[in-house]
Amino acid sequence: MSRLDDELAFAHELADLADARTRAAFGGRQDAEEKADGTWVTAVDLDVERRLRAAIRAHFPDHAVLGEEDGLDGPPGAPTWVLDPIDGTTNFVKGNPVFATLIGLRIDAEEVLGVVSAPALGSRWAGVVGEGADHNGTPVHVSDVARLAEAEVAFGGLAYFAERGHGELVADLAGRTARQRGYGDFWQHCLVASGSTDVAIEAEVNLWDLVAVKALVEAAGGRFTSLAGERTAAGGDALSSNGHLHDEVLAIVATHRTTAR
Known part of the structure; x- marks a missing residue:
């Protein structure tokens, strides 16, 4: 049993929630705005992050959340969920399927868990440090190329x-x-x-x-x-x-x- 079984299962629930929203919107017209850093944001980015934040607050009220769109909130030093609601917003807006929701968990400033869900690619990766990773449920491992x-x-x-x-x-x-x-x-x-x-x-x-x-x-x-x-x-x-x-x-x-x- 993983020390983070509950957190990993919950991260998959968050990914399901995000995928339902991004999959439904992908391919349609997006009203995008350019942020101060030159990147784009859409109403879907904002909506996904707020839905995930609400779910985290309900499930882990003692955890913190850091998101690209709405910043950091929660108790100092708490386990922190780090969210990018749509990584690849420009792709998303242009109809390019290479976009994903990124859901990470940091504990004591260490990145311990990650779920990356790319619904338009039909792909979801998940991993817990020290316990392995998978792609769509099949275990994956880095290459052995040494040169x-x-x-x-x-x-x-x-x-x-x-x-x-x-x-x-x-x-x-x-x-x-x-x-x-x-x-x-x-x-x-x-x-x-x-x-x-x-x-x-x-x-x-x-x-x-x-x-x-x-x-x-x-x-x-x-x-x-x-x-x-x-x-x-x-x-x-x-x-x-x-x-x-x-x-x-x-x-x-x-x-x-x-x-x-």
Whole structure:
């Protein structure tokens, strides 16, 4: 029995609640507004987050909630549910099926549980750190690729790398790896957890983008850090991998950080 059985079952209930709303709205006209950070928000984002918050308050009244749209509330130091109601809102608005609801749980500032539900892809990933991960109920594990020259690397938005002075890093990693893809957002980290991609890297992300996927990747046997090598979802950037390749990629990143200065 998992130490987080109740929380995991409840996270799936939250995902069901979110999927019902996003699946019904997907493909229709969305009234989207641009936020101060340049990302988009729709009425569906807001509605999903508020529904999930209400469900959490009813089920775990002593827990806290941090969401992309409505911030943090709840007692300090409490277990904290971290929500991104629609990761990939731009995709959602444009009719691209690569969007998901991210549901993560942090206890004592550690990411311990993650559920990522992508209804338009027919996919749901779930994991508890130290206890394994699954995709649609089938166990998954990171790949065993141990040579960067044989690896597939996935990049988040390329403009963010350029803005942060990491444009040459993208070219360098592309030259050192067998395949390069731009899955973006949650999906690339889920593919790392599933063993379909070996490395995923992002230059600019927020805590709510990462808590669920960090827990998932670690539950699947991988590693997840900031680009500075810190084991955190709060670093503002991210690197996930199968573990075998992680230190080598961090060393390459460090070289380009030094050069950028």
